[in-house]
Amino acid sequence: MQHAVESTTAPASSAQAPQASPESSRSDLRGMSFAAASASLAPVQLKGAQAAGTLSSAQVASAVRYNRGRGLSAAQWRSIQKTVGSAADGVVGPNTVRAVARWQASHHLGADGMVGPQTLGKLNAGAGGSTGGGGGGAKLTASQVSAAVRYNQGRGFSSTTVKTIQKAVGSGADGVIGPNTVRAIAAWQANHGLSADGKVGPATAGKLGVKAGGGAPVNGSRSQKLSYAKQHAVAIGLRITSTTGGKHAPNSYHYSGRAVDVAGSASKMRQFYWDMHAMRPTELFYDPCGGVKHGQDIGAIGGHNDHVHVAF
Ligand SMILES: [Zn+2]
Structure with a gap:
């Protein structure tokens, strides 16, 4: 469900965009500075008071034409779209314009949906200069x-x-x-x-300047972390199935009191895995999520489908 919130932005479709001609718009800009182009093409600066998403269809169409006339590449638009949180297809349509307006409103800019010099400057500052080309660090698979x-x-x-x-x-x-x-x-x-x-x-x-929640002792001692792991497992509804006892591999951390096994529903084991993952454990095994050994992600090791093993 968490993913759905961000993916509700419908893809900006060139099909539904007003058929402004980028070529004719761009020709208007030829030989002009961005500032001059911005002054001549921006009919209204709405000065931030404009609530997000309340642009009229005429304002949206005007902003689409303006943005297409900026001469930015598809890669630059994808980068802008990623920053403002719209579908990154590299095509400027109404959805991109509305996302730009929302982003402007939250960045104290006139929420007109137009990527003028000021907005572009702030986008560059916020997105690591990636709108200036190259895409910066946004190339995750x-x-x-x-x-x-x-x-x-x-x-x-x-x-x-x-x-x-x-x-x-x-x-x-x-x-x-x-x-x-x-x-x-x-x-x-x-x-x-x-x-x-x-x-x-x-x-x-x-x-x-932010802190992880939940009181996890990310920088605590091994025993503090293990103690938190047990409390946290119980707190989210898992049960502890093994600590120092039971049957484990000969050199298992269980025998030195550094490990705990917990079990319960798949979704809670998944949550527990990632909560523990954030605490940089020595070992963490839950095959559906992967595995960690000496702090390194090593993938699933097998034999850990029905419980999570964590050691600090
Ligand atoms: Zn174990």
Whole structure:
């Protein structure tokens, strides 16, 4: 359900866009500076008071023509679309214009849907300069995006914290981390000297000035982390199936009191996996989600379909 929130933005379809001619618009711009072009083509500056999504159809059509006349490449538009949270198809239509207007409204810009010099400048600042070409750090694969969505969702951020993150990275601030947020995070990371993986891990959270929720002792001792793991498992409705006892591999961390096995519904085991993943465990095994050994993601190891094993 979390994904659905961000994907409700319908794809901006060139078919439904008014048939403005980019060529004739662009010819109007020839030889003019962006500032001059902006002044001549922007009929009204709505000064931020315009609520998102309340542009009239004439204003939308006008903004579509204006944006198409800006001479930006499809790659640049995809980057802008990612930042403003609309479908990144590289084609400027009404949906992109409305998403731009919403983004402008939340960035104290005139919410007219037109990507003029001021909006473009702010988009560049927020998206790591990626609208200037190249796409910056926004080139995650679909599986990297979904892994980052799960990782971020497992961090226990409150909805308020997620909104703070979204405003900082320039994605739609709806309080839910989905694919568009992850791509905006990756672009922001690339612009801040961080690994552009879209995951709000400790370094990114620190730079954003946000904290993971849930009271997880991410920087605590092994025993603090293990103790939290047991409490957290019970708190979310899982049961502890093994601590130091039971039958395990000969050198298992269970025998040194560093591991716990928990079991319950698949969705809760999944949640637990990603909550533990955010705590950088020594070992973490749950085959449907993957596995971690000495802090490295190693994929599923087998034999862990019906319980989650975690060791610190
Ligand atoms: Zn185990």
